[in-house]
Amino acid sequence: MPCRIETLEKPARPTAFAPLPQPLAWIEADMLALRARGLERSQRIRSGRQGDAVTLDGRPLINFGSNDYLGYAGDVRLTKAAAKGACAEGFGAGASPLVSGHSESHELLEQSIARLLETEAALLFSSGFAANIATIAALAGPDDIIFSDARNHASIIDGCRLSQATVRIYPHRDMAALATLLAGDRDPVARRKLIVSDTLFSMDGTLAPLASLCEIAHQYQAILMVDEAHATGVFGPRGSGLVEESNCNDGVHLRVGTLSKALGAAGGFVAGHQAVIHWLRHKARASIFSTAHPPSIAAAATRAIGLLAEEPQRRKTLLANAAEFRDRLLSAGIDLGEAEAQIVPIMAGTAEAAVRLADRLASNGFFVPAIRPPSVPEGRSLVRASLSWHHTVETLQRLASTIEALRHEP
Ligand SMILES: Cc1ncc(COP(=O)(O)O)c(C=O)c1O
The missing domain is CATH 3.90.1150.10 (Aspartate Aminotransferase, domain 1)
Structure with missing residues (x-):
């Protein structure tokens, strides 16, 4: 059944930019340089x-x-679930999750994600980007070392920067290089080692060698965190991602994902052991200091997870x-x-x-x-x-x- 209200006010775009004040004038030169390199974008x-x-x-x-x-982003079943959530719990979450923003819809969604991934628990964020930066910056600090695939997503790169950890980049999917870096990094001062990788790389369409990542993480006692943003909903017998497809549930410590791609909704999550997720609720700053995403979106995402099993x-x-x-x-x-x-x-x-x-x-x-x-x-x-x-x-x-x-x- 289509939605009854399908037309919205048409937006109009400004056609010319106003001149910039002197402290911001450098932006015009920067834009000119981007244009000269064929890198100016127009937002459609x-x-x-x-x-x-x-x-x-x-x-x-x-x-x-x-x-x-x-094909769930425009699916009316998600729209209806969102409408039901908004009617029951209002549109805005009104507060961060630890204060009063975590509604029953959010709780249901966290439990649905944990069930889908067969992990003990999950923690929601307002985006997958936030999930990556907050989780990495919580897990690693200035005394730690992060090992990151050269083609990881920008949110992983920014999470690494935010953590202030030492970052060692290994060539894309090169497990021998990763093992060499870990073997050479027997730094007695480094407290923790974190290996982080996308599972399905968003620009190249390549898959991470998960079994090897698990073996190497185990051998060097490193934490293994993967980002399933593009694999969630697509890979695995139950659609939970490449970790499920590759039978690596036990070797991967933390799984980040997003509700915004195959699941057609919005928001991100990290899933793993209950004790880790409970600790992250105290440490992940993008969750603690940010308003929970609208309950209607959580309700729509829960419906999408249900559809993974039905379809x-x-x-x-x-x-x-x-x-x-x-x-x-x-x-x-x-x-x-x-x-x-x-x-x-x-x-x-x-x-x-x-x-x-x-x-x-x-x-x-x-x-x-x-x-x-x-x-x-x-x-x-x-x-x-x-x-x-x-x-x-x-x-x-x-x-x-x-x-x-x-x-x-x-
Ligand atoms: C690999 C990867 N991780 C994380 C994200 C961020 O997810 P979100 O769009 O939910 O912020 C993206 C988005 O493009 C992505 O490609």
């Missing part, structure tokens, strides 16, 4: 919902540019379609890096080449965004197709044919 305005098609700046396009992997075919279809799509492009000689999931990067090289390819795909009716620095290193720009359960095999074939045809254009 979406009309209506996420879905297989999306209208951006008034232009309808087939949507390969959202993290709505299971396992969505994740199966998505992964099967993604494998077929990748195979077809690979056999046509398209460079997809080492992608192995529903995130499929088409390597372009320069930022200009990525933007050119994305523009041409848009001219053919597909929204496949260009990903440029700082999201990826200089020279590794790409066009990222994020596949969703919404996409039919026919749509995927049309996109593949278009990419194959466009790659010969200068």
